Amino acid sequence: xxxxxxxxxxxRDAANWAGPVDRLSATGVAGARDDAVSGKRVAGxxxxxxxxxxxxxxxxxxxxxxxxxxxxxxxxxxxxTFWPKGQRFYAPLSGIAPGEVALLEISPVPGAPITLSTxxxxxxxxxxxxxxxxxxxxxxxxxxxxxAERRGDVTIIQAQALERPSDPFDEVAYMxxxxxxxxxxxxxxxxxxxxxxxxxxxxxxxxxxxxPHRAAAQADRSGLRRRVP
Numbered sequence: 001x002x003x004x005x006x007x008x009x010x011x012r013d014a015a016n017w018a019g020p021v022d023r024l025s026a027t028g029v030a031g032a033r034d035d036a037v038s039g040k041r042v043a044g045x046x047x048x049x050x051x052x053x054x055x056x057x058x059x060x061x062x063x064x065x066x067x068x069x070x071x072x073x074x075x076x077x078x079x080x081t082f083w084p085k086g087q088r089f090y091a092p093l094s095g096i097a098p099g100e101v102a103l104l105e106i107s108p109v110p111g112a113p114i115t116l117s118t119x120x121x122x123x124x125x126x127x128x129x130x131x132x133x134x135x136x137x138x139x140x141x142x143x144x145x146x147x148a149e150r151r152g153d154v155t156i157i158q159a160q161a162l163e164r165p166s167d168p169f170d171e172v173a174y175m176x177x178x179x180x181x182x183x184x185x186x187x188x189x190x191x192x193x194x195x196x197x198x199x200x201x202x203x204x205x206x207x208x209x210x211x212p213h214r215a216a217a218q219a220d221r222s223g224l225r226r227r228v229p
Contacts, residue, residue, distance in 0.1 A: 013126070015098070016098055016125060016126045017098055017123070018098045018099035018122060018123050018124070018133075019099060021041075021042065021099070021121070022041070023038075023039050023040065023041060024037050024038060024039070024040050024041070024042065024101050024121060025038050025039075025101060026038045026101045026102075026103050026119060028093050028094060028100060028101065029091070029092055029093065029101065029102060029103050030090070030093060032090040032103040032105065032117070033105065033117070034103075034105075035117075035119075036103075036118055036119065037101060037103060037119035037135050040135045040136040040137060041135065041136050042121055042135055042136075043134055043136045043137075043138065043141045043166065044133050044134065044141055044142065044143050045141050045142055045143060045162050045163055046141075047141050048140070048141030048142075048163070048165060048166050049141075049164065049166055049167045049168060049170070049171060050164045050168075050171035050174065051165075052162070052163075052164045053161075053162075053163055053164065053209055054160065054161070054163075054209070055160070055161045055163070055186075055208070055209045056158065056160045056207070056208040056209075057160070057186050057187055057190055057205070057207060058156055058157070058158045058190075058205040059158075059190045059191065059193075059194045059199070059203065059205070060151075060154050060155075060205075061154060061155045061156065061157065061197060061198075061199055062154060062199065063198070063199065064155070064198045066155055066197055067150070067155065068147075068149050068150055068155055069148075071148040071155060071193075071197060072128055072129065072130070072146075072147070072148050074197065075130075075146060075148075075193060076095060076096040076125070076130060077095070078196070079091060081192075081196075082192040082193045082196065083185075083188075083189055083192075084184075084185055084188045086107050087104075087106050087107065087185070088105040088106075089102060089104055090102060090103040090105075092122075096122055096125055096130055097125055098122055098123070098124060099122060100121070101119055101120070101121050101122075102119055102120050102122070102132075103117070103118075104117070104119055104120065105117055118134070118137060118138045118139075119135055119138075120132035120133060120134055120135070120138075121135065123143065128147060128148055128149065129145055129146060129147035130145070130146055130147075131143055131144065131146075132144050134166075138166060139165065139166060139170045139173070139174075139178065140163045140164065140165060140166060140174075140182070141163065141165070141166045142161055142163035142164070143161070143162045143163075144159060144161040144162075144163070144186075145159070145160045145161075146158070146159050147160070157193060157194065158190075159186045159189065159190060161186070183207055187204045190202070191204060
């Protein structure tokens with residue numbers, strides 16, 4: 001687990017947030033072939049290079065009687081199993097909890113013989129949501145929040161990314177197909193989770209992508225700009 005510095009927030013939900021960190025450590029992760037995260041700093045969307053975008057993916061769990069808390073508990077516990085085939089998520093041994101670090105092995109394109117090694121830090125986690133933040137060297141500088149909420153009689157699962165390419169090279173790759181691949185990645189993840197809890201034919205709501213200026217404003221309203229390590 002990454003060790004926090006002193007001066008962590010003292011408000012009532014402080015336990016749900018990662019404390020400020022200088023450098024990440026993935027010593028609490030087992031099974032990954034490469035640790036490309038330890039020693040690096042976090043690098044969220046405020047530190048990226050390209051345009052800032054907010055993208056939202058939602059799936060209603062129609063016909064399934066499950067609470068948001070139950071869905072999030074399943075999602076945290078079995079997170080790697082819902083990823084698209086060929087992608088690897090090595091969860092921290094202590095689970096998805098604030099300040100923990102996970103390692104990733106991701107194919108740059110489907111069927112590629114090589115993988116990219118990177119990771120994420122758990123920035124926030126509670127009973128109804130959890131948020132990852134990317135490290136230096138990741139192709140995107142991002143926060144991505146996974147959540148569930150009840151609307152009427154239906155529980156809705158959601159993945160919402162606030163992201164931008166990390167450098168000029170990554171921005172070119174993003175515009176030439178990386179953006180589309182990333183969208184498909186999270187769409188498939190939500191579909192896999194929905195099927196796991198009993199939805200026979202999950203339907204992902206159309207992607208909602210905010211204009212860069214609106215995405216930046218959303219970061220301010222959410223308070224994340226003020227709460228990042």
